[in-house]
Structures are given as C-alpha cells and as structure tokens.
Amino acid sequence: xxxxxxxxxxxxxxxxxxxxxxxxxxxxxxxxxxxxxxxxxxxxxxxxxxxxxxxxxxxxxxxxxxxxxxxxxxxxxxxxxxxxxxxx
Numbered sequence: 001x002x003x004x005x006x007x008x009x010x011x012x013x014x015x016x017x018x019x020x021x022x023x024x025x026x027x028x029x030x031x032x033x034x035x036x037x038x039x040x041x042x043x044x045x046x047x048x049x050x051x052x053x054x055x056x057x058x059x060x061x062x063x064x065x066x067x068x069x070x071x072x073x074x075x076x077x078x079x080x081x082x083x084x085x086x087x088x
Contacts, residue, residue: 006076010076014070014073017062017065020059031045031048031051034049
C-alpha cells in the first residue's frame with residue numbers, strides 16, 4: 001500500500017492531532033463541569049454540557065486524523081526501510 005500524503009505532512013498531522021486532543025479534552029472537561037470561567041459570564045454559553053458534547057466530537061475527529069496520519073507515517077517508514085528499488 002502506498003502512502004497518500006508526504007512524510008512531513010503525515011508527521012505534522014500527528015503532532016497537531018496530539019496537541020488538539022489534549023487541549024480539546026481539557027476544554028471539554030471544563031465545559032462539562034460547568035467551570036465558572038467558561039460558562040459564568042454574560043456572553044458565555046449557558047449549557048456547558050451541550051458545548052462539551054461538541055468539543056468531544058471534535059476530539060473524536062482529531063483522534064481519527066491521528067490514526068490516519070500515524071498509519072501514513074508508518075507506511076513511509078516501511079517504504080524507506082525497503083530501499084528505493086523493491087523487487088516485489
């Protein structure tokens with residue numbers, strides 16, 4: 001199987017996805033617990049649970065990106081180990 005994206009794009013996507021998962025998980029947890037800094041103001045959302053659901057959906061999307069890009073990076077590693085000329 002051949003990689004769809006370049007190695008640099010695949011590993012960049014892995015790093016960005018990991019950071020996004022961590023940051024969004026923290027934000028989702030804060031919204032889920034109705035933290036006063038995020039839902040206490042006049043312009044802030046009233047329903048922290050609904051916002052948390054949306055944020056956790058974004059975490060799932062980034063997890064899918066992480067899996068896809070990680071597999072793409074592994075395909076590049078496997079392709080590089082075989083050498084430039086492959087007989088099979």
